[in-house]
Amino acid sequence: MSEVRNLSRLWRGKAKCAPRLPAAAAARRWLPSLLCLVALGGATLASAVPARPALAGTQPLARSMSFPDRPMRLIVPFPAGGVADAVARMLAERLSARLGVPVEVDNRPGSAGTIAGDVVAKASSDGHTLLFHQANMLIQPGLEPVPYDVVRDFTPVARVATTPLFLVIDARLPMRTPDQWMTAVRSSPGSYSYGYGQPGSPSHLYAEYAVRGLRGGVPLVTGKGEAAVVQEMLAGRISACFCSFAAVQGQVKSGGLRLIGVTGVARSPLAPLVPTLQESGQDGYAAAAWFGVMAPAKTPRAIVARLAGELDGVMAEREVRSRLQAAGLTPLRDSPEAFATAIRSESIQWQVILRDVPIAQEP
Incomplete structure (x- = not known):
């Protein structure tokens, strides 16, 4: 002493x-x-x-230097099974190996992801509790009250994959381009329909946005997930959808469905010959669907940087990228700054769409 x-x-x-x-x-x-x-x-x-x-x-520095010092949790707003859960578990496994502590996947489905989001928003900002979520979290606040503010209550770490949505139509229809499709829909709205698998999802909002202002309206059909929508399209009961590549790639290859456009600001490497809707003169489809990792607000910068660096290393692994591409996802090596910018800009884009096409919550 x-x-x-x-x-x-x-x-x-x-x-x-x-x-x-x-x-x-x-x-x-x-x-x-x-x-x-x-x-x-x-x-x-x-x-x-x-x-x-x-x-x-020096307290934040000391805390970041000792990170992580115990097992971590990755809160996931999806039930076990399915593409999103598989991606989360793959990330948890890789992060555990890199960080030297167990990373447990904690599935908290329900309330369109707000249950999981609320858990992380209220968690300690020491980096040991993380959220694996999707772009839907930017849409939900425009549909119903949520117990957190996406910008204020979370710290973006990194997006790991984007899920471009393709404008897909029944291949028995003669249209080959977005312009031809929209011309046909405008001339006879009641003859065509859009399907979507989840209320409040990017697929749903884009379908609503596509038919805004059309006299007489275009039927919108809700399916129990993308797989159900695809089956309805193959049966001829739904004309089109905004769907992920994973949901339709088999049917596109077999000739049952046709890709005529893709959302986002750039063509997708999953189908590079398919033009963006923006290229085709259809504005308002720039916001992307993505999966990303977030931490509670006020998480020290050093911890966020460590997590982002480890995730970047994970996303550089050839096996990880191959598995994501096989699931119809586009791998993404991201930074906290780029993720934060995307959240701010895409939140505005989704709110503009919600303003133009008010959507009532389904029971």
């Missing part, structure tokens, strides 16, 4: 010279304390900075 008291006085610049010790003994006696001083802000022994402010300012 005498060393601690003397070191504290030395930190303040008030200590007297200590008795001379043999070099080896002095090193053994003072080196641990000197290393602590360096970790607490890189100060030298000659520094005259007051002790209390210096120690207080």
Whole structure:
């Protein structure tokens, strides 16, 4: 304890010279304390900075240096099974290997993802509780009250994959381009229909947006998931949908369905010959569907940077990218800054669509 008291006085610049010790003994006696001083802000022994402010300012640094120090949770708003859950479990497995602690997937389905979001929004901001969510979380606040604010209550870490939505039509129809399709729909709205698998999803909003202002309206059909919508299309009961590549790739290959456009600002590597709707003169379809990882608000920057770096390493793995592409997803190597920018811009885009096509919550 005498060393601690003397070191504290030395930190303040008030200590007297200590008795001379043999070099080896002095090193053994003072080196641990000197290393602590360096970790607490890189100060030298000659520094005259007051002790209390210096120690207080190093608490986030000390916390980030020890991260992670216990098992972590990845909260997932989807039930076990399915593409989203599989991606979350793959990420958890890879992160566990890289971080050296178990990363447990905690499925919290229900209430369109708000249950899972609320758990993470209220969690400690020490980086040990993370949220794996999708772009729907930017839409839900425009449909119903949610117990958190996406921008205020979360810290973006990284998106890991995008899920481009393709404008898909029944291949028995003669249209080959978005313009031909929209011309036909406008001329005879009641003759065509759109399907979607989840109320409040990007697929639903884009279907609503596509038929806005059409006199007489175009029937919109809700299926129990994308697979059900696809089956209805193959049976001829639904004309078109905004669907993920994973849901339709088999039927497109066999000739039952046709891709005529894709959402987003760039063509998808999953089907590079299919033009974007923006290229075809159809504005308002730039917002993407994605999967990403978020932390609670006020998570220290050093921890966010560590997590983002490890996720970038995971997404650089060839096996990970191959598995995502096989599931119809586009792998993405992202940064916290790019993710934050996407959240801000896409939140505005979705709210504009919601303003133009008010959507009542389905019972």
